[in-house]
Amino acid sequence: MAVYTEVSDDDLAGFVAGYDVGHLTSFKGIAEGVENTNYLVQTDRGRFILTLYEKRVDSGDLPFFLGLLDHLAARGIPCPTPLRDRSGAMLRELAGRPAALVSFLDGMWVRRPGVAHCRALGTALARLHLAARDYEGHRENALTVPAWRALIDACGDRLEEIEPGLAGELHGELETFERAWPSSLPRGIVHADLFPDNVFFLGEKLVGLIDFYFACTDCLAYDIAICLNAWCFEVDGAFNVTKARALLEAYGRIRPLTEEEFEALPLLARGAAMRFLATRAYDWLNTPANAFVSRKDPMEYVRRLRFHRGVAGTGEYGLDR
Ligand SMILES: Nc1ncnc2c1ncn2[C@@H]1O[C@H](COP(=O)(O)OP(=O)(O)O)[C@@H](O)[C@H]1O
Numbered sequence: 001m002a003v004y005t006e007v008s009d010d011d012l013a014g015f016v017a018g019y020d021v022g023h024l025t026s027f028k029g030i031a032e033g034v035e036n037t038n039y040l041v042q043t044d045r046g047r048f049i050l051t052l053y054e055k056r057v058d059s060g061d062l063p064f065f066l067g068l069l070d071h072l073a074a075r076g077i078p079c080p081t082p083l084r085d086r087s088g089a090m091l092r093e094l095a096g097r098p099a100a101l102v103s104f105l106d107g108m109w110v111r112r113p114g115v116a117h118c119r120a121l122g123t124a125l126a127r128l129h130l131a132a133r134d135y136e137g138h139r140e141n142a143l144t145v146p147a148w149r150a151l152i153d154a155c156g157d158r159l160e161e162i163e164p165g166l167a168g169e170l171h172g173e174l175e176t177f178e179r180a181w182p183s184s185l186p187r188g189i190v191h192a193d194l195f196p197d198n199v200f201f202l203g204e205k206l207v208g209l210i211d212f213y214f215a216c217t218d219c220l221a222y223d224i225a226i227c228l229n230a231w232c233f234e235v236d237g238a239f240n241v242t243k244a245r246a247l248l249e250a251y252g253r254i255r256p257l258t259e260e261e262f263e264a265l266p267l268l269a270r271g272a273a274m275r276f277l278a279t280r281a282y283d284w285l286n287t288p289a290n291a292f293v294s295r296k297d298p299m300e301y302v303r304r305l306r307f308h309r310g311v312a313g314t315g316e317y318g319l320d321r
């Protein structure tokens, strides 16, 4: 669960009174999520989400994130809208933490996404990329190749506890990324963590995108690669080419990929696997067994990385050019 910071009834009522949202009637901590503390806040005028930003979020980045949500919501992207308090501020403080109140989104995340969900995701991702084009904020990706190396180095030989031979394999991978990571692909704002638990559906209709707290400026196709990994592998580890094709075709109808982006997909997907296995491996080795946050399996992403290393060409993602 993820309620790191407890808030008293009085403090919360005082905080909510700073907004024009009606009177607080109830609130409760939300168990899901790993990074921040979230409360569901009910007033006599509706539901809202209160987020208290925890230590892994750099407070200097919060204006970028909240400004991005504000920008995207104004352009029809189904993301949370940050509320402004009576003084016009989106970012405030509560219980000693930076805090924001955002709109509540209906819908549920899908445990086993199907082809139609992947298609809807592709459309939404492309719309998100286009809608963010005129956002003036900029944030470097803090979790790209040098950060992967730092995380893997910090794991050191303990990677062998995850799987014998893993340390050597991952150092070889890092050398590949340091040599060949693409630098000239179209760039823009990427979500960078658009996993199924961050996308809400009502049936097959995509109704919400949340958790923009890794968003940054990077290659747009890297965001697609993250989604291929998170949405198009089955529980048994098999790559589902039908889901990949649906995602890529839907994306391409809104923002056609360049030839260079298309050709770079295997390496981008391999790197995207490296990015998530690096944070997962670090957390796996450094989260106490009795911590109340559940650790995510790094091997799931080691297997995805191996898949992408082995693909013969982009045809294996379901699209031939
Ligand atoms: N705007 C929102 N509308 C509805 N539910 C939300 C919203 N934001 C967050 N949630 C709920 O809170 C949970 C955790 O949010 P998330 O942003 O993923 O947290 P974390 O950044 O800690 O991983 C989500 O799974 C969802 O249940």
Ligand SMILES: N[C@@H](CCOP(=O)(O)O)C(=O)O
Binding pocket: 033, 034, 035, 193, 195, 197, 198, 211, 276, 279, 280, 296
């Ligand atoms: N999606 C990441 C972990 C980040 O979790 P989130 O709840 O903030 O989306 C992973 O699967 O490793």
